[in-house]
Amino acid sequence: MCLTIPAKIVYIHAPSPESPFNKITVEDSNGLRELKSLIPEEISLGDWVLYNADAAVQRIDACDAQEIIDLLEHKRDFDLSALDPEFTSIFKNRSQRKLFKSEIMRLLKTNNSHELEALFSEANIIRQTYLKDFFCIHGIVEFSNYCQNSCKYCGLSKDSSNVRRYRIEPDEIYAIVENAVTSRGYKLIVLQSGDDNYYSDDMLVKLIRKIKKRLKVFIFLSVGEREIEGYRNMKEAGANGVLYRFETSNPKLYANIHPEEDLQDRLKNIKAMKEMGYYVASGFLIGLPGQTISDITDDILLTQELGINMISAGPFIPSDNTALSGYPAGDAMMTLKTIAICRLLMPRAKIPVTTAFETIKLEEGRRLALSSGANSLMFNLTPERYRDDYAIYPDRYHGEEKMWERYGLSKETLSYKMLEKKMAEGFE
Numbered sequence: 001m002c003l004t005i006p007a008k009i010v011y012i013h014a015p016s017p018e019s020p021f022n023k024i025t026v027e028d029s030n031g032l033r034e035l036k037s038l039i040p041e042e043i044s045l046g047d048w049v050l051y052n053a054d055a056a057v058q059r060i061d062a063c064d065a066q067e068i069i070d071l072l073e074h075k076r077d078f079d080l081s082a083l084d085p086e087f088t089s090i091f092k093n094r095s096q097r098k099l100f101k102s103e104i105m106r107l108l109k110t111n112n113s114h115e116l117e118a119l120f121s122e123a124n125i126i127r128q129t130y131l132k133d134f135f136c137i138h139g140i141v142e143f144s145n146y147c148q149n150s151c152k153y154c155g156l157s158k159d160s161s162n163v164r165r166y167r168i169e170p171d172e173i174y175a176i177v178e179n180a181v182t183s184r185g186y187k188l189i190v191l192q193s194g195d196d197n198y199y200s201d202d203m204l205v206k207l208i209r210k211i212k213k214r215l216k217v218f219i220f221l222s223v224g225e226r227e228i229e230g231y232r233n234m235k236e237a238g239a240n241g242v243l244y245r246f247e248t249s250n251p252k253l254y255a256n257i258h259p260e261e262d263l264q265d266r267l268k269n270i271k272a273m274k275e276m277g278y279y280v281a282s283g284f285l286i287g288l289p290g291q292t293i294s295d296i297t298d299d300i301l302l303t304q305e306l307g308i309n310m311i312s313a314g315p316f317i318p319s320d321n322t323a324l325s326g327y328p329a330g331d332a333m334m335t336l337k338t339i340a341i342c343r344l345l346m347p348r349a350k351i352p353v354t355t356a357f358e359t360i361k362l363e364e365g366r367r368l369a370l371s372s373g374a375n376s377l378m379f380n381l382t383p384e385r386y387r388d389d390y391a392i393y394p395d396r397y398h399g400e401e402k403m404w405e406r407y408g409l410s411k412e413t414l415s416y417k418m419l420e421k422k423m424a425e426g427f428e
């Protein structure tokens with residue numbers, strides 16, 4: 001669930017009669033650290049381990065350790081002195097005050113390769129400074145692709161007639177979640193569907209209660225527009241977070257793409273969800289037809305103003321059989337700049353690598369986003385037989401997750417506790 005930075009064993013202490021655990025000293029980029037070892041197998045000098053708090057919990061293959069270090073610790077140090085001082089002063093300003101709209105636009109507009117390197121390097125350093133050992137892996141179960149909305153960008157809109165629709169019944173959803181938690185180590189699961197009234201609030205409340213009673217897992221909901229009372233009941237049943245994007249902060253653009261909805265309603269709901277104590281994941285689409293850099297800047301500023309805990313900003317991807325099918329996809333570089341600026345403005349926020357970004361950048365996407373300020377990944381737990389039918393846009397990317405599952409989804413309760421602590425910090 002939470003991935004930590006691997007460390008190398010440099011000393012194994014002599015067994016002590018007072019302690020049932022082996023003591024070891026490990027080294028990572030923070031220096032030396034003494035740990036108790038909860039690793040059941042024999043350990044040797046030079047082995048790589050993963051640790052949580054004061055305990056080594058798992059051995060890790062040297063090559064995999066290197067891969068994780070490259071991803072999480074990759075240094076993009078950059079000499080700022082050669083750059084336009086107007087540009088670099090923005091980095092200093094961000095630590096002293098809120099950035100002005102003009103400053104954010106200056107960052108978003110740059111196409112100068114040195115400035116871009118500097119921006120990504122700065123975001124990466126901020127992520128490492130604030131969130132060094134916190135790298136989160138979430139699972140998502142897309143349990144229904146029915147939708148009663150007509151969002152113009154979405155392939156699952158009720159107007160898309162060529163979709164093979166499916167619903168997964170609550171017992172099967174529970175079984176999927178149970179397997180993900182008990183056999184694969186997931187500790188945070190998003191339950192997502194279209195806006196599908198088949199699942200009444202009551203049905204979801206019962207499902208959440210059952211999951212929370214039997215499994216140690218955080219539950220995030222992504223179930224669209226519902227009466228706010230329903231969200232309150234689901235919170236009381238144990239739901240921890242919501243994933244609810246505002247999509248765009250521009251009311252005109254919003255009205256164009258959501259003919260039956262009102263941006264103000266959505267913002268009101270986000271505020272109410274925050275007040276209820278939900279961990280709120282929200283964000284926007286990048287590259288919507290007609291969207292300007294000024295709009296994206298407003299989106300970033302709105303995310304900051306709303307105090308969003310997890311910022312999800314991904315490129316628009318045109319979907320066949322939708323009103324926007326003929327438009328180009330959102331720009332990958334604009335997405336990376338947005339991620340980096342969000343990291344500058346909101347150093348402690350969770351920023352996932354969105355599936356949409358991975359879909360336009362394929363294998364490269366994960367590394368690019370992580371080294372530009374993102375710090376979490378979302379893996380798809382939807383059973384294969386339904387996956388292709390959850391076609392919000394075409395050819396969704398499903399990355400390899402073996403390495404991450406092996407080392408990131410530790411079954412230790414320590415990993416759950418770590419997440420609990422970090423989630424609480426997200427409210428600060």
Ligand code: 5AD
Pocket residue numbers: 153154155245247284285314315316317318319356392393
């Ligand atoms: N391209 C990118 N993202 C999309 N979403 C829906 N349709 C598309 C698309 N064509 C996103 C929306 C929604 C989330 C569940 O999926 O932002 O909030």
